[in-house]
Amino acid sequence: MSVCAVILAGGQANRMGGGDKGRLMLGDQSLIHRVIDRITPQVDAVVLNANGDLSRFDDLGLPVVADSIGEFSGPLAGVLAGMDWAAQHGHEWLISVAADTPSFPLDLAERLAGHDTPVVLAATPDPERGRVPQPTFGRWQVALRHDLRAALNDGVRKIRQWTQAQGETLVIFGEDDFFNINTPEDLARAEQQLQ
Incomplete structure (x- = not known):
């Protein structure tokens, strides 16, 4: 089964003062480059979801x-954009990751693939709530794009409402993943x- 990843970079980064959060430097590398380096070995193709002038990402070499x-x-619209691209290029599954989360697990796609449901979301343990979904990190059956x-x-905007x-299935990862x-x-x- 062919799997594509979408990097969700379509938000407005209001809490960081606007701009592209993925371009912030962490050590000697931008957040977006760290995310690309982590997800690329896990999937067959990678696409970036962004809004505004898309040419500002030409240097990344990604669609x-x-x-x-x-x-x-919101993120669901980015997932849909990724699903549409994946469908056009013959991919059956989409993995979504966030551009502002540079150290997600190196086995994310593999662990999410271990479940049969059409939507599988990452989650982290929480002593009070049990588990906390991380809904921008998921595995989505591309065939769901029409429903989405x-x-x-x-008007649906909340990921888990859909x-x-x-x-959905939730897969528990580590607390700080x-x-x-x-x-x-x-x-x-x-x-x-990092230091």
Whole structure:
């Protein structure tokens, strides 16, 4: 089964002051380059989801697709853009990853593939809540794209509102596997961890 990955970089990065969060440097490499390096060996193809002037990502050497349901309609719109690209290129499954999470597991795609459901999301353990879904990290059956498009057109924006209706499976990873960089403080913490 052919698997494509979409890197979700379509947000507005408001908590970082705007711009492309993926271009922030962590050590000697940008966040987006770290994400590309981690996901590429796990899949057959990689596409980037972004909005605005797509040519600003030409240096990455990846296909870039914009949201087809409005601009900045949230991660589900980015997943749909990835699904559409994957379908056009003959991929049956899509793995989604976030551009602001540079140290997700190197076996993400393999572990998510170990389940039969059409949507499989990563989750982390939490002592109080049991498990916390990480819904921008998932495995999506590309054939669901028509259903997802209809849901987005009906105003659905919350990922789990849609994934739970598809009978999602949650896969538990490590507590810090999906540390994402939303604020300057997060970036400073990631720099400390890197050292």
